[in-house]
């Protein structure tokens with residue numbers, strides 16, 4: 613992961629807690645920005661890239677491993693929240709139901725949640741379970757930004773095509789920001805822009 617220059621999003625990122633159920637969530641004292649997406653979408657890698665750290669969030673080749681809602685304090689003024697990846701077909705059904713419920717409860721009811729960053733793998737585009745989450749966010753009026761990940765895997769022309777297709781799909785989703793951000797944690801693409809965006813989104817009421 614290359615070091616990327618850009619606006620600083622806090623100097624000190626600290627793992628606070630991993631919540632397996634609602635009781636485990638920390639008190640909602642500071643604004644939160646949550647990262648969500650299908651399992652293996654590249655969420656941990658993107659959080660690490662934004663934080664400028666190699667191993668803050670755990671990157672894994674085993675999809676479905678992140679099953680807790682993980683909270684990272686940025687200095688002491690905001691939290692970045694890493695939601696469990698959804699749509700992992702091989703996990704046991706009751707486990708999936710448990711963490712899907714937790715994602716829904718968190719996304720619908722968190723008073724200090726400012727914005728959701730919804731990650732979509734640029735190779736796959738928006739899938740049915742992404743649409744489900746998006747529809748739920750629309751209904752709960754939780755604003756979200758779609759981010760395409762791993763664009764180094766598909767090349768510039770294909771990434772641009774996917775951006776256009778994804779932005780077209782977003783027209784049906786009123787709580788989504790209309791533009792899509794292209795990123796690669798591997799190459800550092802879009803990371804300064806994402807840091808800047810988080811600073812803007814966290815300041816919104």
Ligand code: GDP
Pocket residue numbers: 649650651652653654655656657658670671672673675676678697761762763764765795796797798799
């Ligand atoms: P998570 O399950 O969503 O947290 O995904 P991870 O961050 O653990 O990444 C899943 C896999 O995709 C790992 O093998 C990563 O190395 C790989 N990966 C993540 N981001 C990128 C990227 O920007 N480019 C490439 N080529 N691979 C990536």
